[in-house]
Amino acid sequence: MATEFQNKVYRLLKRIPRGKVTTYKHIAHALKCKAYRAVGMACNKNPFAPKVPCHRVVNSDGTLGGFARGVKAKKALLTREGIEIKNNAIVKFKQVVYRF
DNA sequence: GCTTTGACTCTCG
DNA sequence: TCGAGAGCCAAAG
16 A cells, blocks of 8 residues: 555445445545545555455546546446446446445 | 646536 | 536655
């Protein structure tokens, strides 16, 4: 782990149950900050690759946003968890979103 | 140690 | 409804 901030992010991500997703905004809010972008960075540099489900983090509007290994991989992973994706966007976003 | 950049979000036109 | 601009925080250069 690099910093405490990132550690907090990873910890929150680990909380996310399978088949659910969250947004950068919610994570930042859980950390009581507006470091939406910093949260994304933490995931990008995620040293706990498979341990931390960074692919379960999407934009506030339900779109996938970005992914280090390509949006396609993210899409595939989410679909694998039972989340429907349509054009890089979560179909039933409000239903699969996980609130801390 | 300051400047740039980024897997973001909000507001305005 | 959609695109552009500004704002925010942290990490890297």
